[in-house]
Amino acid sequence: MGLKGVQLINNSQMKTGTDVNVVGISFGYHDSSCCIIQNGKLVAAAEEERFTRNKHEFSIPQQAFLYCLQEAGISISDIDYLAYYENPSKKLARQIWMGLLPNTSTHRIQALANRLKDPNQYLREIREKLGYTGDIEFIDHHLSHAASSYYFSGFDDAAVMTIDSVGEWATMTYGYGNGNNLSIEEEVNFPDSIGLLYSAVTGYLGFDVNDGEYKVMGLAPYGKPKYVDKIYKLIESSPNGQFRLNMEYFSFLTDDRMYSNNLSELFGQPPRVPESELLDFHKDLAKSLQVVVEEILLQKVNYIHDKFPSDNLCMAGGVALNCVANGRILREGPFKRLFIQPAAGDAGGALGAAAVAYLKLNRAQSIKPMENAYLGPSFTSDYIHKVLESTSINYLDFRNDQDQLLQEVTCNLMEGKVVGWFQGRMEFGPRALGSRSIIADPRDSGMRDLINALVKKRESFRPFAPSVLESKSKEHFDIDHASPYMLETCQVISDLDLPAITHVDHSARIQTVNSKTNPKYTALLERFFERTGCPILLNTSFNMRGEPIVCTPLDAIKCFVKSKLDVLVLEDFVIFQEDVPEIWEYFINRTEDEQKVSVNNLVYTLL
Structure with a gap:
């Protein structure tokens, strides 16, 4: 190319x-x-x-x-x-x-x-x-x-690797950046694609393509790598930067489905019906796929380091959101530092x-490093006050007393309440990072199942992530660097019992938090730590299944009512579920019933 x-x-x-x-x-x-x-x-x-x-x-x-x-x-x-x-x-x-x-x-x-x-x-x-x-x-x-x-990234130089399903023709690239110069030196081209491999198995496992891949990643720790050899029948990796898909098992070139009937014959099982029971077979297949993808990515990371022996690696593309693979790349790969968009x-x-x-x-200029992901809209307390005044919802006003606000939220968290936390500028990207988050006590053994079943209305096997004070992260997680964007997993090593954020394989996808990037969320974590000895909160995105993360105060109120969260914190205001008039629930449910039902994609958007 x-x-x-x-x-x-x-x-x-x-x-x-x-x-x-x-x-x-x-x-x-x-x-x-x-x-x-x-x-x-x-x-x-x-x-x-x-x-x-x-x-x-x-x-x-x-x-x-x-x-x-x-x-x-x-x-x-x-x-x-x-x-x-x-x-x-x-x-x-x-x-x-x-x-x-x-x-x-x-x-x-x-x-x-x-x-x-x-x-x-x-x-x-x-x-x-x-x-x-x-x-x-x-x-x-x-x-x-x-x-x-x-x-x-803030790096002066770096090897650069991108991995997704497909762009124009490229599906994976290897490049190098130095100063303002960035070049792509090698490509893997369509139809050979790690992203399309992962999406095909995602569809076969009964999850939505281009949306459910992270579910497969979350399901993998429950299984055993029994089908690694068969997954390697789907993809053949060469010692250099290239690999090839065995198109006998895929139909996305000509059909409106990702995989062919040969895939079912290979594994001896029909495709899983969406929302049906997850069997050991499905868990083992998810694990096998994850293992193979990690092995191939590690091989390619070593390859690009040989070509561009920098201490730094930059990654992007949808596959770079596979936080389990990212953790292995940093722990086992040759690079000292990793930045993922x-x-x-x-x-x-x-x-x-x-x-x-x-x-x-601007040839003589440079791009300033990304300081944080808080790049979206924010709403002033005065604006939110006007919204609340028009809703007939009762609320507590802490505009002149942040200390008391933090005390109120901490007490509710300690009582086992689930809190919607809406503060500052909205995050950019798929992760909630303490700006549009649902938060809870990670020590509560029933919290994960409660939020999965009643609030998020999603699969019970999916884990929740922890937010942890950056200054305390090494005491509780096997990680030696900041991880502000929830883009890698590590092992939980805490002396605390943290069942709500510890996955079945004792891992967690952590977010480290400091006062420079998010002072109010840091202050809440510090207050929770002072009261409990735990510098960690469960943090998941403020949305319900199938919906985007909330953006506006009105979005937050609607989600709060629908999801039956216990408490909503809108900047300096606190609302309790019992203080929301019944008319709100009627209005929201009626609106939801009238919405058109969206049809799930059966194939990655190739056209």
């Missing part, structure tokens, strides 16, 4: 002023998002799903775009460049190739025909729906992924696209 990288534009094209605003967007497939880099700093980023309330929103990020402009304090005319996270022409070439394959489904052919009617649809949508008339840059998908990690999936591609475009305009 040739070498790709950041190609700097001519001096005559370079921006000469001091204020430079570059917008990055991703949309068209899943996880639409928008961000803005202002004078080298990432000042705002948000996923469109948080505004539309449609999980994995794919449409153009109109509301996220408006938010980013507002947060940056600029108008649309102040944008110097807009960057889109992939190359539509190259993607269309791959789609045409797929459409010409024998036995391609009628649905696929029709979808392709619709695309061919409007090959410039992304450019047109940007112009029409965002109202933007300036310069637009299309950045290759995996370069966007690579840039989203490397340029925001917190929004490693397609949403984060907007960041990388914006970074590449920014550096094209």
Whole structure:
């Protein structure tokens, strides 16, 4: 495919002023998002799903775009460049190739025909729906992924590895960054894809493709690696950077299903019916898949270190959200430091696209490291007060006494209450990091089952993550560095009994918290520690199954009522479930009943 990288534009094209605003967007497939880099700093980023309330929103990020402009304090005319996270022409070439394959489904052919009617649809949508008339840059998908990690890592140099299902043609890339220079030196190309392998088995196990992969990862510790040899029949890895899928077991090239009937024959079991009982077979298959993926990724990490012997590794792409594999890569691999873009999936591609475009305009400048993931909207206490005053909901007001607020929340946590915690700017990426979180006492043996069954309404096998004071993390978890984004797992070594956050294999996907990045959440953890001797809280995302994480105070109130949480903390206000009028539950349930039922994807979005 040739070498790709950041190609700097001519001096005559370079921006000469001091204020430079570059917008990055991703949309068209899943996880639409928008961000803005202002004078080298990432000042705002948000996923469109948080505004539309449609999980994995794919449409153009109109509301996220408006938010980013507002947060940056600029108008649309102040944008110097807009960057889109992939190359539509190259993607269309791959789609045409797929459409010409024998036995391609009628649905696929029709979808392709619709695309061919409007090959410039992304450019047109940007112009029409965002109202933007300036310069637009299309950045290759995996370069966007690579840039989203490397340029925001703070490393002076790093090997860079990206892994997902598919971009234009690439599914995995190996590159190197040094200073402002970033290049992709090698690719693995479609249809060979670790991401599509994982998605195919995800679908076979009865979970939604492009959504349930993390469920397979959570299910794996309950099983035994009985089928590793058979998984290796699906994928053959070479000693270098390449590997190949055995397409005999996959049908995503021509059909609207990820796997072929040969997969069922290989394992001697029919595909699992969604929501049906999980048998030992399903658990063992999940474990086997996870083991193989970890082994291959470790092999490729050693390969890229041989090519680019840096101490630092940067990763992005949807597979980089596999926190179990990430933990092994850091513990067993050759790199001393690892940075993974917190929004490693397609949403984060907007960041990388914006970074590449920014550096094209500003050769002498650099991108400032990502300080935290709190890049979304926030709401003042005065605004929230006005909302609450209009709802007829009773509340406690702690606007003038944060110490008393922390005391109130801590007491409720100690009493076994489940708390919705809504504070500050919303997180960017799939993890709740103490801004839009549901929190609880991790020492409560019944807490995990309670939240899974009554609040999150999700599978009982799925673990919850702990938030821990960074200064106390080494005392309770086998980790020697900060982990602020919940992107790796480690073993629980605490003397405390922590059943609510300890997985069946004694692991946990931790978030370390400090006062620099999240002072209020840190203060709550410190208060809980003072009262209990436990510097840890259970932390899960503030949403119910099938819904995006809450964005606004009204979103939080709706989720609070539906989920039957005990307590809701909206900035400086505390609400108890019993103080919510019954009319709210009627209103929310009626609205929910009238919503259209979404159809789960049966195949990864390849077209």
